[in-house]
Amino acid sequence: MMIRKLLGILSCLSLSGVLVFGQGGLKEIPDTGLEAALKGFKLPDGAKIEIFASDPMISKPIQMNWDKEGRLWVVGSSMYPQIKPGQEEGDKLYVIEDTTGDGRADKVVAFADDLYIPTAVAPGDGGVYVANSTEVLFLKDTNGDGKADFREVVLSGFGTEDTHHLLHTFQFGPEGMLWFNQSIYIHSHVETPWGVRRLLGGGIWHYRTETRKLEVYSKGLVNPWGHVFDKWGQDYATDGAGGEGINYLFPRSVFKTSPGASRVLKGMNPGQPKHCGLEVLSGRHVPESWVGTMIAPDFRGHRVNRFALTENGSNYVSTQQEDLVASKHRAFRPIDAKMGPDGAIYIADWYNPIIQHGEVDWRDSRRDHSHGRIWRITFEGRDLVKKPKIVGQSVEKLLEMLHAPEGWTRHFAKQELRDRGREAVMPALDKWVAALTAENEHALLEAVWTAQGLNVLREDWAKRLLESKDHHARVAGLRVLYYRAGEIKDSVKTAAKFVLDPHQQVRLWAVSVLAQTPNLEAVQAAMKAVDLEKDDALDFALWSIAREHRRFWLPLAEKGENPFVNDAQLLFAARATGEAVAVDKILTTLEKGGFNEQQVKDVSDWLAAVGNARVLSRLFVKAREDKVSATEKHIILQALLDAAKLRKLHPAEGADEVKVFFAGDDVKAFSLAASLAGYWKVEASRPELEKAFLAAEQNEGRARAAMEGLRYLGGGKTVNLFKKTALDKKLSYQMRSLGVIGLAQMSPRQGAELAVLVLPDAPEGKDPFGIYGAFLATKQGPNVLAGVIREKKVKLPQAIALTGVQQAGSTATKPVGLIKALQQAADLKPMKTALTAQEMETMMAKVAKEGKPHRGETIYRRAAMQCVVCHAIGGAGGIIGPDLLSIGASAPVDYLIDSMLQPSSKIKEGYHTTLVTTKSGQAYAGAIARESSDEIVIRDAAGQENRIPKSEVASNAVSPVSLMPPGLTASLREDEFVDLVRFLSELGKEGEFKVSAKRYVRHWEALMPHERTRDAIGHYGPRIFADNFKTYAWMPQYSQVNGALPLSELPPVKGRGSNRWSVARFYMDLSKGGKIALGLNEVKELHLFVGEEEIKLDTESGAVVVELELKKGLQEITLAAKRGWTLKSYQVELLDVKDSNAQVRLLTQAEWMGLKK
């Protein structure tokens, strides 16, 4: 029935009235005039946007950079995404200038007009550097006509596998090096006079033009088109396809998607929009409170976001602020942002209704190839900065400019000083530095940078920075040493002094300097930082140096010596290698109880991955000790199970002792032990396992664990048990399902014969226990099941057959045979998924005319639709599919419709399914979560991580099948489908469905009905909901786009009599304790708890702001509401409290699950 519904919709569509559309699919090509663009903008009070330069003066700008004369250099490409046969390379580099000072460019020169998709530009060294597909060019005008007549290929060998990933984001750093980025699909191989440099996948390079030294600085990120240095020289990147907002970079940092990375770092804003460009606001023209904040263009959402960073350990917390600008104009595509010489903000607008070239045909006529703008944003009532005269200025005056509040002025003064040369500058600089007072650290840093720009290392000045009380200066000083650590005599000694610095970022940079010197002393010095607090970034840096320079300390460890000063450091370094080194020493400490819980986990996980059978025996002995806590027992048993599963490795002795974990009520220990008994072939445990298996209705978890155990024990006894269970009609469907599943995994053929007998009894056509899954998880399973269905001419009810078709349809192996067999078995017509052009037009017209986005959101959130399980909106929701935050603003409606009807026709980069089959015939499909030299971790459609040893991999391929099941919308009526599309098409556009920068709580978990509540509430009141009661079950829940959590969607929990309650909680993490505030839109019938303590609310008023004094660490906030006649929606916003020291952030599901562990 369900299937027919959409077919019905489609046939109706083709009959209903036809609207005439513009080209192809895009509803309408936006008005290309400037007026229309200006009308679309929305800015904060007092901010004003004007045009600085527009087509035809320039077209299709991709990157822009100023020169020291205040001219703006802009590269643009009308050839993107691909040259046409017969076309000449004709892309341009423009130099535009406002010669009259009226804030509008009046002069343009095409400096070069023979480029091919130039993606970056940076003037310098008397000419200009340009990224030109595979090459970095240096162009120069030698005869003064304003056009390039000298061309040199400076570097070559950059990949072009995808033209929106090409080398990009050129800039000169404060130290005078040229920096640039490449993205995920690019593989670069560059020969330099200093050796060959290779970078596979995304990453960030730096290049000193006078030495021609090229180095990789950081790796990974999906499409990092934003990179900026702050006032103290720390650097940050944004990602055009990554969605974690701003990322803090440091040497050797590795982020997601870097090939072969076994560990990656995270960005500061998970679930934030994707950005192209990044700039730090500075100077006197921008509002004071904005200085130091960062702007990042969100080209999908037609807006420029703004973020405020606060320091947090070695990293930062980034909080989104009100947008700098947002537009309703669908072709406004901000892709670069720069502060200008006048203190105003300049935004490059690529201008296109269609972005990138993966989704829409390259030659699609809706693509814009000619427009493009540079906008200028100023602030009313604030004076502009007088454009500084830099060229021709005296060295002394230029040095004074290093004190300027405008980053622009300081940067170009340094550029000019660099161009003047050492002899002209160094003596004056010496004098200037001598006159600086001690507290003038920032000026001293500018001086160090100026010297670096001249390729002069002033160690003495760098060391003065190291002596500073200000950690920014110490970090900056270490960074100076970092670039040339190899040439500095005592760099190890110097850096070693800062490994135990009170500030984590200083420690991080000390470790980074040490990593530049490959010797034992450097690693020993670095490892001392293991003893102090270390956040993820610092931990990463330590992990990295221990691995990279293992050849120095490992020989000592292998001789049984500890190269470091304590066991914790040795454990850290040994684990970092991912190999079995220094094992005996570490195990002895474990046995003596010398490690804390976290360290026990570290030891267990590591040794499970690398230890031998004797090592596992010793771990197992430890797990059985009475005095070991339950948590530590679980940790060790889990590790032993990993070893059994992944490495087929068992303890050398004592396996029979596994039975000690069967007694008692520790379910988790039982589960682990049951599996271990199976893997270890402990036949004596069979009776206990059979008993637990047959008691599935009392405890399914235990039964499944027992099933696993029995399956691995194997033999005729297990087969008979599973068979008997599946065939016994007196048993529950659950029990019979488990029988089928158990057998299917042992013998697909026998399992399939049982499956066709059990499936017809499936309740409501659902497959709640995963019979299909058992077949789809193996390589031959689907064919075997299909074979049995055909041979035995099986008839199945439509509903359960459809369930099977859907599950099979989203399996990476694309089991066509099984899908056909199921369709025949239930007489299902194959689903129509492709619309004709006419049907598509009609459907789009309906979406535009009749679609109701609010209703669409309700449909989106229906549990049966499963959208939320996989997709997030602004970070709230699943992580399996792409975040839909601004899908409406970026994707045309026909694309949205196609994606839902045929998920495999459109797959976002980074969301391709990888299909790994193992030598034993298992198939794992999903996204690669991590990969190392000996293991690959696949995250499947259920969010489960599967660890597969590389030695077991038979094949590993990118599958053309989306993880999104086809037919999810098959159950919808036409009007519902139209509403759903309309909702998606509104996401990210200016209006109600744009995720606001306000910090609404978006991640929740809701209390499931529990037998305890009805009686207990009578005794204790609603505080029972905030009790830390062990058997409460909580399910994930997310707020709507507007931040509200509708009570109607939460499970009703029993109260007294006919009263029903709903309870939801969320978590915050405070890196510094203090006052925070929560804004609540509605408090009637509401109870609020911090931990188990109730906070009294003034329930008479409507909206309230509640101030809370909170301690450092994880904080649990619970809201309990009595359900009344009308069901309200609750919006909770995190607010700052003035003058509070608190540093707080809202946690995502994944984060608090991690922290609670």
Added chain:
Amino acid sequence: MHLQCENWNRGIVHVAVIAFLVFASANLAKAQNKGFHFQNGDMVVSVGNTFVERAQSFGYVETLLDLDAGRQGAEDVRFRNLGWSGDTVWCDARSYFGPPQEGFDRLQKGLGELKPTVIFSNYGGAEAMEKRSDGESEEEALKRFVEGYSRLLEMMASSAGDGLREIVLLSPTPLENLGAPLPDQIENNKRLGRYRDAIAKLEQLEVAGKVKLRFVDLFAVLGGDGFSGEVSQAPLTNNGIHYTEAGYRVVAGKLLSALGMESLSLLEDEAGLDKLRQAVVEKNRLFFHRWRPANETYLFLFRKHEQGQNAKEIPMFDPLVKTKEKEVSYLREQVLNSLRKR
């Protein structure tokens, strides 16, 4: 060596004489290295690293080879440049998402399609400059290189088709010292010399189809052997390693001499030569978009189900290359005629 040519210009004789002297002094002129000869319809494919890749955008090497082919009377000689920055005998640079083997396979496929009769192969430069993995000695690295090169040559010989006659093994070119802050390159040049020696020995290798292997010592003729760290007074490179336009002009002359060929017209018919060279460069530009197009991920790889329909455009470069090639051949005749008239 054809030193007593009739009407060929004096400049070239001059270059050739110098080349001969360098050659002789290096004591590397081998009896079996008789002059290189083109044949009608030759398909000449160059493979290698940045040195080969960048040669295509200056055109000197190809133009001079083509002119001498004309002088020798060979018609319809075509050139295809498959150079790739940073490439090695394992084809590191030619692979995209897979291991180097993927690049090796890509090159094999390319050779299978182009069916070269002559291959110019220039490897060793990147390999010698690559950072060695922990614990590997130079000897071990060199041994690995020789094995890798042998395997590559075997692949070339067996994949290029029956028409393959000869593989010219070009040694790496030496590095220049351009003065501080650039490196002096003393050690690098010594190592490159050792790689050169290893490549020279490969001349004796027997590969499928009895394809002739001919070693050409560019390292020696460009002064690599006598190098002791002196700063170049008239550099041929812009960074010590990669040749400038003027540099390639010199390299082209020396290469031809070392091949026992004559580099024509360097001084006499500048205008004609330049026109020809520009046409060669333009042909190379068109061919580049044909064999190494941008966006391969969508055209041919794992996202072709999204935008693979655009791949139909890529073969449309073939007729454009062909047309440009006709122009090259016409211009070559012009230059040859003008030289013959002298």
